[in-house]
Amino acid sequence: MEVTTVSPSPASPTEGDDLCDIDVTHGAIDSVTLLICLCGLAGNGAVLCLLQRTPTTCYIINLAFANFSFLHFVVPSTLLYLLEELSCSTVVPLVFMRALFPLLLFSYNLGLYLLTAISIDRCTSILCPLWYRCRRPQRLSWVVCALLWALSITVIVTMTALCLTREHDHCQVSLITMYAVNLFIFAPAMVISSIILLIKVKYGSQQQRPKRLGIVIFLVVLFCLLFALPLSLFNFLQQLGYTVVPSQVVFLLACIHSSINPFIYFLVGRCWRPCSVRSLQLSLQRVFEQPEENTAHSDDPAMDTAFPTC
Numbered sequence: 001m002e003v004t005t006v007s008p009s010p011a012s013p014t015e016g017d018d019l020c021d022i023d024v025t026h027g028a029i030d031s032v033t034l035l036i037c038l039c040g041l042a043g044n045g046a047v048l049c050l051l052q053r054t055p056t057t058c059y060i061i062n063l064a065f066a067n068f069s070f071l072h073f074v075v076p077s078t079l080l081y082l083l084e085e086l087s088c089s090t091v092v093p094l095v096f097m098r099a100l101f102p103l104l105l106f107s108y109n110l111g112l113y114l115l116t117a118i119s120i121d122r123c124t125s126i127l128c129p130l131w132y133r134c135r136r137p138q139r140l141s142w143v144v145c146a147l148l149w150a151l152s153i154t155v156i157v158t159m160t161a162l163c164l165t166r167e168h169d170h171c172q173v174s175l176i177t178m179y180a181v182n183l184f185i186f187a188p189a190m191v192i193s194s195i196i197l198l199i200k201v202k203y204g205s206q207q208q209r210p211k212r213l214g215i216v217i218f219l220v221v222l223f224c225l226l227f228a229l230p231l232s233l234f235n236f237l238q239q240l241g242y243t244v245v246p247s248q249v250v251f252l253l254a255c256i257h258s259s260i261n262p263f264i265y266f267l268v269g270r271c272w273r274p275c276s277v278r279s280l281q282l283s284l285q286r287v288f289e290q291p292e293e294n295t296a297h298s299d300d301p302a303m304d305t306a307f308p309t310c
Helices: 024-050 058-087 094-127 129-134 140-163 168-203 212-239 247-268 277-288 290-296 301-305
Strands: none
Touching: 024 058, 024 247, 024 277, 058 094, 058 140, 058 247, 094 129, 094 140, 094 168, 094 212, 140 168, 168 212, 212 247, 212 277, 247 277
16 A cells, blocks of 8 residues: 555655755645644644534534544654654654554545535525425434445545555555545535535525625635645546655645634634634634524524624
8 A cells, every 4th residue: 555645755865875865845844734733633623622512513523523633643644754854764664654544544535525515415505495494304414424434434444455455456446446536526516516505695585694604615615625635636646657746735735624624614703802712612603503593593583693793
């Protein structure tokens, strides 16, 4: 199994020289990646701690956990690679990266699957509001999340089993298939549903005053397309024998995507009061809880002030 498909490879020292050549660019990218990951861990951790567990927030909580897990696995590998860059010696055992590779892919794929489910769920709430309010099963979100977890585990277990057979062709086919599913099934579904959502939110005749959730979903999907999908595209092309940009660049972009979502939530639902745990919690409520309440009580104008204003 090729670990370099998801992890930046360290610069190797020049053979025969007493002093090794340190790749400054790789070291700088690894340092920025590490800093972004630490910020992302704090942001996703805040979402997991402050956001209330409800059917409405089920997807967001699972997405925050997937992003937190991805960043959690990235930090030690990036730190070890940075040490290799500086010390010009092998620090990362190959067995460690072979064990970390499936975990990184699992959390990455799970986040992508959840984002697709989130965008489709929001699109359904706009296109079929009556069904969404009255007939949608209350536990549907939890069931979908469980199915996506099962799908992610099945994909990674299958890929790992094929790659451990030492059959390079089988491993390559499994990796190409996994990346192709990400690029040609989940990504288009995400794009189509998000475009519909954006059109309905911008030009629809609905009387809902807060549109924060629609804005958040659109921004999250947009940043996913810009920052997360390049990793799948890079690995897909790499398996076919094409390398367009250094792996460190797409790996950095994936870390940016996993880190930026909490800051989108807090900025869109921001409360103009001194930063505190309470203000962060109110920001999350304004984004994820108020639209649900307003949708369920669209005939009651008093519901516009159901949550504290900031």
